[in-house]
Amino acid sequence: YEEIKGVIPALITPFDHEENFDEMRMRKTVNWLLEEGVHGFYLTGSTGEGFLMTPEERKVVVEVVVDEVKGRVPVIVHVGAIGTKISIDLAKHAEKAGADAVSSVPPFYWRFSDDAIFQYYEDLATATSLPMIIYNVPLAGLFGFDFIKRLSGIPHVHGVKYTAYTHQDIHKAKAQIGKDFMVYSGADEMAVSGILNEADGIIGSFYSMLPDVFVNIYDHVKKEEFKEAQRLQKIAVDIIEASLKFDYYAVIKVAMKWMGMDAGYVRRPFRNLTAEQEEAVKASYREIRD
Ligand code: NAY
Numbered sequence: 001y002e003e004i005k006g007v008i009p010a011l012i013t014p015f016d017h018e019e020n021f022d023e024m025r026m027r028k029t030v031n032w033l034l035e036e037g038v039h040g041f042y043l044t045g046s047t048g049e050g051f052l053m054t055p056e057e058r059k060v061v062v063e064v065v066v067d068e069v070k071g072r073v074p075v076i077v078h079v080g081a082i083g084t085k086i087s088i089d090l091a092k093h094a095e096k097a098g099a100d101a102v103s104s105v106p107p108f109y110w111r112f113s114d115d116a117i118f119q120y121y122e123d124l125a126t127a128t129s130l131p132m133i134i135y136n137v138p139l140a141g142l143f144g145f146d147f148i149k150r151l152s153g154i155p156h157v158h159g160v161k162y163t164a165y166t167h168q169d170i171h172k173a174k175a176q177i178g179k180d181f182m183v184y185s186g187a188d189e190m191a192v193s194g195i196l197n198e199a200d201g202i203i204g205s206f207y208s209m210l211p212d213v214f215v216n217i218y219d220h221v222k223k224e225e226f227k228e229a230q231r232l233q234k235i236a237v238d239i240i241e242a243s244l245k246f247d248y249y250a251v252i253k254v255a256m257k258w259m260g261m262d263a264g265y266v267r268r269p270f271r272n273l274t275a276e277q278e279e280a281v282k283a284s285y286r287e288i289r290d
Contacts, residue, residue: 001074001100004182005200006039007214008076009207010047012252013061014264021057023064025264029208030068032261036211038073039201041065042103042161045078046139047205047249052267055086059093066098076133076203080104080140084120088127095128103133103161105140114147122154131158137186138163145169152177159200161186167197174198188214189240192233195221206240208263209252235288242284247271254278255285 011033014025030041043065044050044058053061062077069075077099079090084107091102104124106117125132134151136143142164143151151157152173159182162170167190170183185194188204191214195202207214213232220229243251247270254273256263265272273281 004040004074004076004101007207007218008040008042008201008203009033009038009211010042010045010203010205012208012249012263013048015267017265019267021060022264025262026064027068029261029263030065033208033211034072037215038207038211040074040076041069042076042203043078049249049267050078055090058090062094062097062099074100076101076103078103080135082107082109084123087124091124091128095130099130101131101133102128103135105135105137108140118151121151121157125154125156132156133159133161135161136164145172148173149177152181158182159184161203163187165190167193170194170197170199189237191217192221192229205252206236209255210236210239231290238288239285242281246273246277251281
């Protein structure tokens with residue numbers, strides 16, 4: 001793919017009730033989202049519960065999704081792990097499997113130095129010929145703008161998944177790093193802001209659950225129909241806030257089930273919703289009005 005742009009769900013990974021990867025549900029989810037008009041997929045990231053899977057399981061998810069997508073949209077594979085050797089192995093596999101780009105959080109848990117993180121990205125990005133999207137996310141420790149700029153100098157580093165709220169830095173990246181340095185806004189609550197601030201696309205959890213809403217938001221902003229974009233964003237924010245009261249990847253999966261797309265269950269330690277909690281979420285969604 002020349003360009004990876006638009007509304008890109010951070011794809012959920014369906015598991016069955018015994019926590020096994022559910023290939024049939026995965027294939028159905030991919031087709032459902034494509035019918036709803038999404039422009040790409042981001043696999044095995046936070047939303048895809050990537051860190052709860054073994055490398056072998058992650059590889060199977062990638063193979064199944066690439067096989068089901070059949071080149072209809074680009075596929076970005078999150079290959080992040082704490083160990084460089086593990087990430088490189090996942091990246092090489094993604095390339096062989098036919099992915100269009102790879103992405104990774106920085107190594108976390110031990111609070112690595114900037115130099116160690118730089119080295120991680122250099123080792124990983126140069127291990128394949130795929131474009132590498134670095135990942136700026138609070139869960140793994142946010143980068144400052146200057147560090148993003150420094151990372152952008154590594155061969156194959158092509159852009160950033162920017163899950164921070166300082167959207168003025170998206171402009172700055174475009175101005176100082178270059179127009180072709182891709183920036184993907186990662187806060188679903190601020191999709192409109194991200195697109196207005198020149199993000200090339202939006203990657204997030206709730207685009208698996210509300211694909212049509214966010215595709216509409218994206219189109220309205222592009223057409224400068226801001227009133228309608230604002231109206232839809234506001235509804236989306238209310239839905240997201242109601243969902244964040246529980247382990248929200250589980251909420252996304254049950255909400256998809258209500259819409260006829262049974263997306264299975266989450267893996268422990270995330271908790272699936274009890275029947276009562278499901279009713280509570282339903283009730284809170286029903287209260288959401290324009
Ligand atoms: C991923 O799966 O790696 C992501 O897309 C990250 C982006 C999401 N942030 C996290 C921490 O998962 O979509 C956002 C986020 O879920 C949403 O904005 C709700 O707060």
